[in-house]
């Protein structure tokens with residue numbers, strides 16, 4: 242099973258720079274620390290992110306851009322998955338290697354697993370002003386509205402300002 246993304250991990254996945262993208266992928270075991278990324282790869286990661294956000298918006302009844310979904314599928318198809326066997330735990334999925342393409346393919350696999358095991362409706366977009374990051378809602382009754390407690394504080398502060 243790919244490592245389950247926490248609210249924090251998905252919320253922070255915004256590849257605004259090559260360094261930020263590489264650090265995130267390495268931190269989540271999706272890229273070898275020695276790999277140097279190039280701008281074309283960051284653009285591929287942005288394509289994956291666009292498609293992923295479209296799929297999440299579809300959870301809220303918004304039709305995703307079909308071109309973004311097509312591109313998401315292309316990026317997903319470029320990654321190879323491997324099986325993980327450990328004593329005492331169920332068989333899991335992970336990147337076949339710690340290369341960039343396999344890491345992104347694993348992110349798409351996380352989407353697949355979440356759809357199959359019923360966690361998919363927990364994937365949401367943050368309501369905080371100027372955030373909009375994706376996160377897994379871990380609240381038992383699906384009431385989570387922001388990706389981090391800091392975003393929750395920003396959301397409440399904005400609501401207080403509007404009431405004045």
Ligand SMILES: [Zn+2]
Nearest residue numbers: 367372388392
């Ligand atoms: Zn947020």
